[in-house]
Amino acid sequence: DAGITQSPRHKVTETGTPVTLRCHQTENHRYMYWYRQDPGHGLRLIHYSYGVKDTDKGEVSDGYSVSRSKTEDFLLTLESATSSQTSVYFCAISGTSSVVEQYFGPGTRLTVT
């Protein structure tokens, strides 16, 4: 299995509070991604990073920010959590070879009350 961990694995928080999720990889992969998964939707990209301090928005980036200060860590911050951000969040990594599979972390289940 790819060396990807996410923390916390579960979190319950109140509306309006900031929340930070962490993704840590030991594979030295260049690309890292944050997705959310909700019933009836495929995995939807929130933000991605193509290197240290290099990030870009995905299709559902409103209300989220990211940071990548080290190759191995990619942080996702919900600036002011809302109930619509209740979801399962997956981090993924990919390398830069011609074979571009993504590998996923175990996920963080976030509930905003």
Place this chain on the structure above:
Amino acid sequence: RKEVEQDPGPFNVPEGATVAFNCTYSNSASQSFFWYRQDCRKEPKLLMSVYSSGNEDGRFTAQLNRASQYISLLIRDSKLSDSATYLCVVTSEGSGTYKYIFGTGTRLKVLA
């Protein structure tokens, strides 16, 4: 039309049966194709890449039809442990990185 479409199922099949799923995609410039397996409340795990020539891994066979813009996954001799949701993933090249589009998944239940 969604960029990647899958029949949500569920496909209920008896042990030992052969089952096939299709996944259609709308972008003819799509470059890479994958099948992932996702168990309930777990992360997606790569099952296999799909090559133009088709590929086989044990009981699993994946095929790509670029003319009709679909990929398929065939599972032979189904096992109870094959019960899961199968996601198809299609990539296209974006500005400096790849764009991954996920289907919503096809649920398979293998029955004893």
